[in-house]
Amino acid sequence: MKTYWSERARRITPYTAGEQPRDADMIKLNTNENPYPPSPLAIAAIEDFHMDKLRLYPNASSEVLRRAAAYVHGLSPEQVFCGNGSDEVLAIAFQAFFDDALSFCDISYSFYPVWAEMYGISYETVPLREDFTVPAEAFYGKKNIVLANPNAPTSLAQSRDEIEEIVRRASGVVIVDEAYVAFGAQTALPLIKKYDNLLVVRTFSKSHGLAGLRVGYAMGHPDLIAAMNCIKDSFNSYPVDALAQRAAAAALMDTSYAENIAKLIIHAREYTEGALKALGFQVLPAMANFVFAKPPAGISAQEMMQKLKKRHIYVRWFSGARVREYLRISIGTMRQMEQMAAVVREILETV
Amino acid sequence: MKTYWSERARRITPYTAGEQPRDADMIKLNTNENPYPPSPLAIAAIEDFHMDKLRLYPNASSEVLRRAAAYVHGLSPEQVFCGNGSDEVLAIAFQAFFDDALSFCDISYSFYPVWAEMYGISYETVPLREDFTVPAEAFYGKKNIVLANPNAPTSLAQSRDEIEEIVRRASGVVIVDEAYVAFGAQTALPLIKKYDNLLVVRTFSKSHGLAGLRVGYAMGHPDLIAAMNCIKDSFNSYPVDALAQRAAAAALMDTSYAENIAKLIIHAREYTEGALKALGFQVLPAMANFVFAKPPAGISAQEMMQKLKKRHIYVRWFSGARVREYLRISIGTMRQMEQMAAVVREILETV
Numbered sequence: 270m271k272t273y274w275s276e277r278a279r280r281i282t283p284y285t286a287g288e289q290p291r292d293a294d295m296i297k298l299n300t301n302e303n304p305y306p307p308s309p310l311a312i313a314a315i316e317d318f319h320m321d322k323l324r325l326y327p328n329a330s331s332e333v334l335r336r337a338a339a340y341v342h343g344l345s346p347e348q349v350f351c352g353n354g355s356d357e358v359l360a361i362a363f364q365a366f367f368d369d370a371l372s373f374c375d376i377s378y379s380f381y382p383v384w385a386e387m388y389g390i391s392y393e394t395v396p397l398r399e400d401f402t403v404p405a406e407a408f409y410g411k412k413n414i415v416l417a418n419p420n421a422p423t424s425l426a427q428s429r430d431e432i433e434e435i436v437r438r439a440s441g442v443v444i445v446d447e448a449y450v451a452f453g454a455q456t457a458l459p460l461i462k463k464y465d466n467l468l469v470v471r472t473f474s475k476s477h478g479l480a481g482l483r484v485g486y487a488m489g490h491p492d493l494i495a496a497m498n499c500i501k502d503s504f505n506s507y508p509v510d511a512l513a514q515r516a517a518a519a520a521l522m523d524t525s526y527a528e529n530i531a532k533l534i535i536h537a538r539e540y541t542e543g544a545l546k547a548l549g550f551q552v553l554p555a556m557a558n559f560v561f562a563k564p565p566a567g568i569s570a571q572e573m574m575q576k577l578k579k580r581h582i583y584v585r586w587f588s589g590a591r592v593r594e595y596l597r598i599s600i601g602t603m604r605q606m607e608q609m610a611a612v613v614r615e616i617l618e619t620v
Numbered sequence: 621m622k623t624y625w626s627e628r629a630r631r632i633t634p635y636t637a638g639e640q641p642r643d644a645d646m647i648k649l650n651t652n653e654n655p656y657p658p659s660p661l662a663i664a665a666i667e668d669f670h671m672d673k674l675r676l677y678p679n680a681s682s683e684v685l686r687r688a689a690a691y692v693h694g695l696s697p698e699q700v701f702c703g704n705g706s707d708e709v710l711a712i713a714f715q716a717f718f719d720d721a722l723s724f725c726d727i728s729y730s731f732y733p734v735w736a737e738m739y740g741i742s743y744e745t746v747p748l749r750e751d752f753t754v755p756a757e758a759f760y761g762k763k764n765i766v767l768a769n770p771n772a773p774t775s776l777a778q779s780r781d782e783i784e785e786i787v788r789r790a791s792g793v794v795i796v797d798e799a800y801v802a803f804g805a806q807t808a809l810p811l812i813k814k815y816d817n818l819l820v821v822r823t824f825s826k827s828h829g830l831a832g833l834r835v836g837y838a839m840g841h842p843d844l845i846a847a848m849n850c851i852k853d854s855f856n857s858y859p860v861d862a863l864a865q866r867a868a869a870a871a872l873m874d875t876s877y878a879e880n881i882a883k884l885i886i887h888a889r890e891y892t893e894g895a896l897k898a899l900g901f902q903v904l905p906a907m908a909n910f911v912f913a914k915p916p917a918g919i920s921a922q923e924m925m926q927k928l929k930k931r932h933i934y935v936r937w938f939s940g941a942r943v944r945e946y947l948r949i950s951i952g953t954m955r956q957m958e959q960m961a962a963v964v965r966e967i968l969e970t971v
Contacts (some may be wrong), residue, residue, distance in 0.1 A: 278717075283850055289676075316894075442624045465623065503738045
């Protein structure tokens with residue numbers, strides 16, 4: 270009907286998140302969640318919270334969490350902004366920095382063009398190379414840029430030097446979306462001391478096993494953070510709830526737990542790459558908590574996704590022109606990846 | 621500096637939330653929080669949550685919470701939208717329904733003009749009458765309207781019949797912001813079955829003692845809810861975290877607890893109105909969990925606010941032309957209101 274819809278609502282095509290199936294027996298490898306629970310310190314922070322205090326508004330600027338992030342990353346709290354998931358953080362950054370002339374890769378996080386449309390920001394896409402790597406030179410001298418590093422759904426990472434050259438030559442703000450940086454890639458974080466036009470964005474959903482709590486954060490020059498606060502305070506004063514602030518701060522401080530589960534995931538990823546290659550897949554050299562893999566001749570990626578789904582294994586398939594031959598498979602536990610590989614073998618034997 | 625700020629960030633003047641002081645001995649009557657803790661069922665819902673599941677994304681549409689709201693209010697889940705506090709819900713509704721021709725009262729929730737500026741919605745303000753009541757006729761035939769009922773900071777309520785007449789004559793969407801409806805006012809909710817252009821917005825922050833969890837919701841025709849989902853999915857797919865969804869659903873189902881604490885607050889409000897009047901204040905007939913009161917001659921509202929603050933009692937003062945003679949005093953427990961009244965008496969004795 271759309272009787273009373275605004276022009277904005279009529280115009281926009283929303284982002285489609287991965288399916289959240291209700292299947293008790295499933296192996297869920299479709300939304301890049303962490304197979305491990307959050308840090309015991311994060312759980313304790315929730316359990317120890319004095320629940321009667323939920324009657325009060327949370328700290329509006331997530332101060333405890335900003336202090337934790339500053340401590341862990343060697344920054345000051347004025348260089349940190351917290352939001353309700355890194356999606357909110359990115360959406361706020363788009364509004365805070367971009368009016369026009371935004372560039373991002375044609376194959377990347379598919380929320381970028383949605384936010385650009387939503388906030389009326391003109392943009393161009395830069396095609397990835399044939400091998401799905403980012404043509405860094407193509408970004409030289411651009412005004413505003415958003416890069417996912419590692420990139421999704423390709424799983425490929427850029428080096429810090431490559432990122433630095435892009436930032437150095439940009440006339441506007443460069444956002445580096447490091448949702449997947451904990452799984453082996455180089456972070457651009459040390460560069461924020463040198464460049465006042467670089468914003469690094471992180472999430473607790475992947476590396477810290479806290480997708481259910483909705484917390485993300487951004488780091489950059491205090492003047493960038495001030496712009497984000499200006500947008501936040503013109504939208505929603507208290508974006509991060511009291512429990513989420515405490516739990517995320519505790520999770521961030523427990524660096525050894527995060528490092529250990531990242532190691533387990535990298536180990537399972539290496540196993541998965543080997544197992545899939547042995548089954549005839551082409552697998553891109555992954556630096557994320559997922560792999561991007563093309564099934565062998567005889568079965569399409571979409572068909573493989575559907576056959577896996579019938580066997581209660583969920584992976585993600587995108588219909589876009591250059592990616593439709595691939596599957597994005599999140600990395601779970603070793604046991605889950607062994608089961609996935611065994612089921613893939615069975616499927617291939619029947620085609 | 622604002623070196624890299626977007627035009628949007630440079631243009632906007634953010635909303636200013638009430639102070640959140642760090643004062644262990646304070647009586648906090650400045651942000652309309654509930655003096656009582658949330659329902660024991662809400663706390664149990666958090667404590668019983670299987671924390672390992674925080675590794676998974678929450679349900680994107682807050683299904684359990686939407687079902688609870690539908691059950692409690694006699695609606696279908698397709699008539700309910702949930703968000704990260706009613707501020708987010710309202711901001712999304714502004715984007716979903718309003719392009720232009722928005723009307724609201726000149727004295728009302730001061731976030732309305734901020735959202736209108738933020739999303740480029742042209743608006744006009746309708747002056748309250750001299751006695752701070754809403755001149756309902758002035759809204760007849762307007763296109764888009766947002767009304768707080770009861771209104772803030774005045775504490776005055778409109779009748780359902782008055783609201784209905786405004787909705788019936790509006791050519792666009794009417795949002796009724798019922799943040800404070802639990803404290804004695806009539807709700808417009810029954811009207812959503814009759815009018816497809818009415819959206820009723822509620823929050824858990826006031827009546828349910830859950831300001832710290834950030835949950836709000838909207839109810840209206842499924843076509844209105846669909847527009848809001850379109851905006852939500854173009855901004856942040858998972859706005860309400862897993863714990864907040866469960867706790868808010870439990871709080872909503874515990875209707876007797878919410879009714880009982882509302883009764884206690886209404887009782888303390890009646891005491892407060894009497895006590896302040898006995899001290900020479902003018903007090904508007906309150907239907908919210910706060911009163912709007914003008915101190916007697918000899919002391920300005922701002923001065924009274926400052927003197928109360930020195931004695932660790934926080935109330936809210938607004939500097940706007942027509943409201944600067946008044947204080948907005950949130951209703952706490954009877955004991956807190958007795959203490960507040962005693963301190964006000966002391967202050968008046970010294971002027």
